[in-house]
Amino acid sequence: MSTKMDVSHSSLPVRFSQRRQFTSELAISFLMQQAVENPLVISLAAGLVDPQTLPVAEVLQATTEMLASETVGKGALQYGTTAGYVRLRRLLLDHFAQLEKCSVEQLGIGIDRILLTTGSQQLLSLVCEVLFDPGDICLVAGPTYFVFAGNLAGVGARTVTIPSDEHGMQIDALDQALNVLHQAGDLPRVKMIYVVSYYDNPAGTCLSEERSRQLAAVAKKWSRDHQIFILEDAAYRELRYDGPEYPSVWSMDESREQVIYTQTFSKTFSPGIRVGFGIVPSALVQPLADRKGNEDFGSSNFAQHLMAGVLQQGLYASHLVDVKHGYKLKRDAMLIAAKKYFSKLPGVTWRHPHGGLYVWMSLPENIPTSFRSDLFRRAVEAGVMYVPGEICYADSPDSRPNHQMRLSFGVQTPEGIDEGMRRLSIAVQSCL
Amino acid sequence: MSTKMDVSHSSLPVRFSQRRQFTSELAISFLMQQAVENPLVISLAAGLVDPQTLPVAEVLQATTEMLASETVGKGALQYGTTAGYVRLRRLLLDHFAQLEKCSVEQLGIGIDRILLTTGSQQLLSLVCEVLFDPGDICLVAGPTYFVFAGNLAGVGARTVTIPSDEHGMQIDALDQALNVLHQAGDLPRVKMIYVVSYYDNPAGTCLSEERSRQLAAVAKKWSRDHQIFILEDAAYRELRYDGPEYPSVWSMDESREQVIYTQTFSKTFSPGIRVGFGIVPSALVQPLADRKGNEDFGSSNFAQHLMAGVLQQGLYASHLVDVKHGYKLKRDAMLIAAKKYFSKLPGVTWRHPHGGLYVWMSLPENIPTSFRSDLFRRAVEAGVMYVPGEICYADSPDSRPNHQMRLSFGVQTPEGIDEGMRRLSIAVQSCL
Incomplete structure (x- = not known):
C-alpha cells in the first residue's frame, strides 16, 4: 500500500491513509x-x-413551540437514534407520498427505509463508503454534480461518463457503456448509476419520464449477478417553477430495492439546519446505519425535532x-x-x-x-x-x-x- | 479484494465494499x-x-436571542464552513485556555487548529479515516472506549492493548509494546496512541500528571521516521466532582504537533445539539477538513450558532x-x-x-x-x-x-x- 509522506507542517512527516490520498x-x-x-x-x-x-420567523416559531414543552424539549436535547427521529421519519414518509402523488400505503415501504443525515451530502458519502472499493465503477452523467464526483474519487472509484442532453442522461449510451464494461469483464465492478433527476446541478435538466423508465430497466437488465443500484439525487425536486412534473426514477422500480433516493431541506428551507434524508433499499438499511453509527451516532437530534415541527405546523409548505x-x-x-x-x-x-x-x-x-x-x-x-x-x-x-x-x-x-x-x-x- | 455477498434482503445479492465488511x-x-x-x-x-x-430553558433563551436578530438568525440558517462557525471557534479557544489555566496566547495556537464536528464522535471517526490503512496500528488502553474500538476496526486497523491501572494507561508497558513492535519491524505501521485521559469510559480513571508527561515523551521517543500521534479523548474532562485536577496530555506536548485533543458538549450540556470539537496538529488540519467536507460540508451551522450563544451568555458555565x-x-x-x-x-x-x-x-x-x-x-x-x-x-x-x-x-x-x-x-x- 503506497503511503505518501507529507513534510509540509511538522518536522516529522505524517503517514496518511490511502483514503487521505484519494480525498x-x-x-x-x-x-x-x-x-x-x-x-x-x-x-x-x-x-x-x-x-x-432564510426562514428566521418560521424557525423561531417552531423552536419556541418545541421548547415550550419540557418533554418535547428534553427529547430534542437528548441523544437520538442513528437512523433518526421517528416522528420526523413518519412526516417524511407522508411528504414523500405527496410528492409521489400516492398514499403512504401505495409507497410500499415503511419508515425503516428512511435514514436521516446531515444534509443529503452525508447520504451520498455513506453510500460511497458501503459500496465502493478502489477500482469499483460508478456511471455518471456528463456533466454531473462535482461534489459527488469528489466523493467517488475519495473512495478510489472509477467513473464512466454518459453523455446527457436536454432530457438528462442518454440511456442508449448508458446501455452501450454497460455493454462495453460487460465485454471487458468489468460488470462485477459496476456498483451504481448516479443521476440528479430534477433540475440537475449543473445542467438544469430533468430526466424525462421515458428516460426514467428506461434507466430503471437498463439497471435491471445489467444487474445479472449482483444489484446495480441507481442513486437518485432529488435535491432540487421541490424547486419547480414551471414545465412538466416528472415522476421519480424511484417510482419506476416496483421492487423498491434498486433505487437509493435522496433529498434535502437545504435548498428549500435552510442549509444551516442541515437535515437531509435517504429512502433506501432494504439491503442497504443496516449497512448505511452501521457506517453512520460509526461516524457520528446520528445527526443533530435538535435539528431533526426542529424540522419535524416545521413540517407539522405547515411552516414548510407555506x-x-x-x-x-x-x-x-x-x-x-x-x-x-x-x-x-x-x-x-x-x-x-x-x-x-x-x-x-x-x-x-x-x-x-x-x-x-x-x-x-x-x-x-x-x-x-x-x-x-x-x-x-x-x-x-x-x-x-x-x-x-x-x-x-x-x-x-x-x-x-x-x-x-x-x-x-x-x-x-x-x-x-x-x-x- | 474480497467481496462478501449479502443475499438476505433482495433477490439479487449486493457487492459491498471492504469497509462495509469491517464495520x-x-x-x-x-x-x-x-x-x-x-x-x-x-x-x-x-x-x-x-x-x-437537559437545558430546555437555557436553549430557549439562546435560540430566542439568536433569532431575534435577522442578521444573526440568517447566518445560523445559511451554510457554514466545513471547519465550523468562526465565533464559536473563538469562544472555544477561550474556553480551552481556561481549562488549561493559561491565556489564549500561551496556548500557542489559533482558531485554525479547531475543527467543529457532529459530537466528538465524528472527530474520532475522521482521525481514523485520514490516518489508518488496513493493518496500521493503534495502541489503546485495556479497557478502552468500545465505540472507538469499533472505529478502529471499521478502517481495518490493528490494535495493541496496553494494561491500565488506577492512574490510567501504564506507560512502561506502552514503551515495551512499542519496542516489541519496533523489533518486529512494525513501527512504520504505528499511527497513534489513544487515551481517554479524564474519568475514562469505562474505567473511571484519570491519567496522572506523571503518566501524561511520560506518555508524551514515549510517543516522541518512538516517532522516529514519522509522527506517532496521541489522540486525547477528553469527553469527560469537565465532569470533575472531587480529587486532583490533572493537566492534559496536550499540555505536555510543547510542539503542539503531537496530540489530537477532542472534547464535546454532549455530556455537559446536550447530546441532542451534537456539537463536539477537535484541537489538532497543523499537519492534520487540512486532511481532516477535506474528509469532513466530503462527508457533510460541515455540521449543523444552526447548532453551532446555538452553542456559541450558550457559551457567550454564560448559560453553559452556570x-x-x-x-x-x-x-x-x-x-x-x-x-x-x-x-x-x-x-x-x-x-x-x-x-x-x-x-x-x-x-x-x-x-x-x-x-x-x-x-x-x-x-x-x-x-x-x-x-x-x-x-x-x-x-x-x-x-x-x-x-x-x-x-x-x-x-x-x-x-x-x-x-x-x-x-x-x-x-x-x-x-x-x-x-x-
Missing part, C-alpha cells in the same frame, strides 16, 4: 477563497441559497411557496439577461431550466472556462465569478469539455443577476 | 434493543446523560455547576450502594471515580459478564442491565478479560441507582 479539497473552497479575496465580485458561482429566503416565487423571478432575470447580453455572441448557447438554481451555458469549444483560463481571470477582473464547466465532469482532466459554465441565480438579486451577466458577457466577448 | 453494528444497539424489550429494567448500561439535566452537582450525588449513591450490596461478596472490587459517569466493577475471574453469560441473563431477569467489560477491550475476543462490568450512574435517580445495584448484587450472588 481532495473541494473546488468550492477555491471559489470561496476567490470570493473573500474579491469582495466586490458578483458571484454567479456560489450554490448558496438566497439569504432573503415557506416553499414563497421560496419558489422568489427563485422563479431570479431564473427569469437570468434568462432575460442571457438573451440581452449573449444572444449576439456567436456560438454561445444556454439551457432554459424549469426549476433549480442553475443555468448551464456553453461557449465556442475553443474558449476555455477553467480556473486557469483567460476567461476566468478576465471575469474576476470584470467583477463576476462562475463555476467552470470543466470541474463538473468526472472524466480524467484531459478529456473533459472545457468551454462551459454553471451560472447560479440563487444568491444575487434580479438586479445583481443582470449586472453579473452583463459583466460576464464583456469578459466572454473579450475572449472571442 | 459492525454498535454494541450499543443491542443494549438499546434489550432496553426496549425489557422496559421495566433499570439500565446501568446506557451512557445517556441525565434527562433531568448549567455546568448544576450538572456536576447532580452527577456527584449520583456517583455518591452508586458508591454507597456498591459498598452496601457488594462489599460482602468475595472477590468483587470496584473503582472510585472522581468524575465522569462510570463505575468499573470486577468480579472473580471465573464469573463471565458477557451478553451471553448466565450473569447477564440473570441480571435482566432481576431487572437491571450493565455493559459487559468484555466489549470494552479491543483485543481479539478470545483473549479479553470477561469478568468486569461498566456501571453508569448518569441516567437513573439516586433511588434507581440503589435499587439497580441491589438487583445486580442478587444476580451476582446467584453466580458466585
Whole structure:
C-alpha cells in the first residue's frame, strides 16, 4: 500500500491513509477563497441559497413551540437514534407520498427505509463508503454534480461518463457503456448509476419520464449477478417553477430495492439546519446505519425535532411557496439577461431550466472556462465569478469539455443577476 | 479484494465494499434493543446523560436571542464552513485556555487548529479515516472506549492493548509494546496512541500528571521516521466532582504537533445539539477538513450558532455547576450502594471515580459478564442491565478479560441507582 509522506507542517512527516490520498479539497473552497479575496465580485458561482429566503420567523416559531414543552424539549436535547427521529421519519414518509402523488400505503415501504443525515451530502458519502472499493465503477452523467464526483474519487472509484442532453442522461449510451464494461469483464465492478433527476446541478435538466423508465430497466437488465443500484439525487425536486412534473426514477422500480433516493431541506428551507434524508433499499438499511453509527451516532437530534415541527405546523409548505416565487423571478432575470447580453455572441448557447438554481451555458469549444483560463481571470477582473464547466465532469482532466459554465441565480438579486451577466458577457466577448 | 455477498434482503445479492465488511453494528444497539424489550429494567448500561439535566430553558433563551436578530438568525440558517462557525471557534479557544489555566496566547495556537464536528464522535471517526490503512496500528488502553474500538476496526486497523491501572494507561508497558513492535519491524505501521485521559469510559480513571508527561515523551521517543500521534479523548474532562485536577496530555506536548485533543458538549450540556470539537496538529488540519467536507460540508451551522450563544451568555458555565452537582450525588449513591450490596461478596472490587459517569466493577475471574453469560441473563431477569467489560477491550475476543462490568450512574435517580445495584448484587450472588 503506497503511503505518501507529507513534510509540509511538522518536522516529522505524517503517514496518511490511502483514503487521505484519494480525498481532495473541494473546488468550492477555491471559489470561496476567490470570493473573500474579491469582495466586490458578483458571484454567479456560489450554490448558496438566497439569504432573503432564510426562514428566521418560521424557525423561531417552531423552536419556541418545541421548547415550550419540557418533554418535547428534553427529547430534542437528548441523544437520538442513528437512523433518526421517528416522528420526523413518519412526516417524511407522508411528504414523500405527496410528492409521489400516492398514499403512504401505495409507497410500499415503511419508515425503516428512511435514514436521516446531515444534509443529503452525508447520504451520498455513506453510500460511497458501503459500496465502493478502489477500482469499483460508478456511471455518471456528463456533466454531473462535482461534489459527488469528489466523493467517488475519495473512495478510489472509477467513473464512466454518459453523455446527457436536454432530457438528462442518454440511456442508449448508458446501455452501450454497460455493454462495453460487460465485454471487458468489468460488470462485477459496476456498483451504481448516479443521476440528479430534477433540475440537475449543473445542467438544469430533468430526466424525462421515458428516460426514467428506461434507466430503471437498463439497471435491471445489467444487474445479472449482483444489484446495480441507481442513486437518485432529488435535491432540487421541490424547486419547480414551471414545465412538466416528472415522476421519480424511484417510482419506476416496483421492487423498491434498486433505487437509493435522496433529498434535502437545504435548498428549500435552510442549509444551516442541515437535515437531509435517504429512502433506501432494504439491503442497504443496516449497512448505511452501521457506517453512520460509526461516524457520528446520528445527526443533530435538535435539528431533526426542529424540522419535524416545521413540517407539522405547515411552516414548510407555506415557506416553499414563497421560496419558489422568489427563485422563479431570479431564473427569469437570468434568462432575460442571457438573451440581452449573449444572444449576439456567436456560438454561445444556454439551457432554459424549469426549476433549480442553475443555468448551464456553453461557449465556442475553443474558449476555455477553467480556473486557469483567460476567461476566468478576465471575469474576476470584470467583477463576476462562475463555476467552470470543466470541474463538473468526472472524466480524467484531459478529456473533459472545457468551454462551459454553471451560472447560479440563487444568491444575487434580479438586479445583481443582470449586472453579473452583463459583466460576464464583456469578459466572454473579450475572449472571442 | 474480497467481496462478501449479502443475499438476505433482495433477490439479487449486493457487492459491498471492504469497509462495509469491517464495520459492525454498535454494541450499543443491542443494549438499546434489550432496553426496549425489557422496559421495566433499570439500565446501568446506557451512557445517556441525565434527562433531568437537559437545558430546555437555557436553549430557549439562546435560540430566542439568536433569532431575534435577522442578521444573526440568517447566518445560523445559511451554510457554514466545513471547519465550523468562526465565533464559536473563538469562544472555544477561550474556553480551552481556561481549562488549561493559561491565556489564549500561551496556548500557542489559533482558531485554525479547531475543527467543529457532529459530537466528538465524528472527530474520532475522521482521525481514523485520514490516518489508518488496513493493518496500521493503534495502541489503546485495556479497557478502552468500545465505540472507538469499533472505529478502529471499521478502517481495518490493528490494535495493541496496553494494561491500565488506577492512574490510567501504564506507560512502561506502552514503551515495551512499542519496542516489541519496533523489533518486529512494525513501527512504520504505528499511527497513534489513544487515551481517554479524564474519568475514562469505562474505567473511571484519570491519567496522572506523571503518566501524561511520560506518555508524551514515549510517543516522541518512538516517532522516529514519522509522527506517532496521541489522540486525547477528553469527553469527560469537565465532569470533575472531587480529587486532583490533572493537566492534559496536550499540555505536555510543547510542539503542539503531537496530540489530537477532542472534547464535546454532549455530556455537559446536550447530546441532542451534537456539537463536539477537535484541537489538532497543523499537519492534520487540512486532511481532516477535506474528509469532513466530503462527508457533510460541515455540521449543523444552526447548532453551532446555538452553542456559541450558550457559551457567550454564560448559560453553559452556570448549567455546568448544576450538572456536576447532580452527577456527584449520583456517583455518591452508586458508591454507597456498591459498598452496601457488594462489599460482602468475595472477590468483587470496584473503582472510585472522581468524575465522569462510570463505575468499573470486577468480579472473580471465573464469573463471565458477557451478553451471553448466565450473569447477564440473570441480571435482566432481576431487572437491571450493565455493559459487559468484555466489549470494552479491543483485543481479539478470545483473549479479553470477561469478568468486569461498566456501571453508569448518569441516567437513573439516586433511588434507581440503589435499587439497580441491589438487583445486580442478587444476580451476582446467584453466580458466585
